[in-house]
Amino acid sequence: MSFIEVKEASKTFLQKDKLFTAFEDITLNIEKGEFICLLGPSGCGKSTLLNAMAGFDLVTKGSIAIDGQEVKAPSTKYVTIFQNYGLLPWRSVQKNVELGLEQKKIPKEKRAEIAEKYIDLVGLSNFKKVHPRQLFGGMQQRVSIARALAVDPEIVFMDEPFGALDAITRMKLQDDILKISREEKKTIIFVTHDIEEAVYLADRIVILTPNPGKLKCVYEVPLGQHRDRTSGDFLQVRDKIFQLFNMKPDNKIEYII
Ligand SMILES: Nc1ncnc2c1ncn2[C@@H]1O[C@H](COP(=O)(O)OP(=O)(O)OP(=O)(O)O)[C@@H](O)[C@H]1O
Ligand SMILES: [Mg+2]
Known part of the structure; x- marks a missing residue:
């Protein structure tokens, strides 16, 4: 199989x-x-x-x-990443990456820890507090990659x-x-x-x-x-x-x- x-x-x-x-x-x-x-x-x-x-x-x-x-x-x-990033404009980078973790009911501190790990992985450690509109397209897509990976998907x-x-x-x-x-x-x-x-x-x-x-x-x-x-x-x-x-x-x- x-x-x-x-x-x-x-x-x-x-x-x-x-x-x-x-x-x-x-x-x-x-x-x-x-x-x-x-x-x-x-x-x-x-x-x-x-x-x-x-x-x-x-x-x-x-x-x-x-x-x-x-x-x-x-x-x-499984998670899906689209061309248009799909970020929530009113949430910071950190909060966008935490989104899927909230849905999975991961406690607050653990959420922040996981989000930080993936934000670092995509090279955005200095941008945790900013909002998506303050980032270039490539950086926005990095946020959506971090958000996708944070929930540890299989695909x-x-x-x-x-x-x-x-x-x-x-x-x-x-x-x-x-x-x-x-x-x-x-x-x-x-x-x-x-x-x-x-x-x-x-x-x-x-x-x-x-x-x-x-x-x-x-x-x-x-x-x-x-x-x-x-x-x-x-x-x-x-x-x-x-x-x-x-x-x-x-x-x-x-x-x-
Ligand atoms: N919900 C839908 N209802 C009717 N037709 C649809 C629907 N979704 C897609 N199609 C049609 O199916 C065909 C294939 O569309 P699809 O979006 O999968 O192509 P694609 O290979 O992803 O194209 P692109 O490279 O432009 O994104 C298109 O002709 C499209 O109009
Ligand atoms: Mg298509």
Whole structure:
């Protein structure tokens, strides 16, 4: 049995009296501790699949199970990080990170201790008392990463978490999340439409194609833990993924599938 098992799963929506299939017949097994990227162009059903895995939505065919239990609703064992950070503007960084701990009824002092540990881990020790609006986007996303990790989840679902950030900040956060995923030994399911990001982060890349969203292949990234975006090996893997999408790296057209 795998940790996460997606079996012949499909999701169909009713859109203006017509049935619309967001993803179809997806079978996928994920092991504990893996860093998985779901990669594909806009509209191929990445978020819908992620939401179904996280229990925010149900599949209409097939099944999704985590740890042998069919996913029917969100669980406190898993957290989701979105692109727009989802921070509460009226709460300080510290209080935002404590949010999930309050829901878990952790006593006040313990809460503060855990929150501080994770705020330190994401490099925001000097910003505990400030409010989210006083922080740059990358720092806000760090707060939401700290908040997610503070509840010690078994799985972290991330939906294009760095999509709104500039390239440099994005690279820094990619390094942070890699380091954290190794230190904290989390299973991470990370949605992106950025091929380089997937090659930099993932143990395995789940490649999805649109209309309807289908699994094209699962690609095991043949690179070690410390990846260099400029190395020949890295570029070779990146080009291979571009080819799987039938496009060249210098192609300006989004995706031709
Ligand atoms: N609640 C819903 N009701 C109807 N249709 C939906 C719903 N949610 C998603 N869809 C449709 O399903 C398709 C897949 O959407 P989804 O958001 O999963 O794609 P995505 O791969 O995450 O795209 P993006 O990269 O733009 O975020 C889209 O065509 C979308 O319009
Ligand atoms: Mg999406």
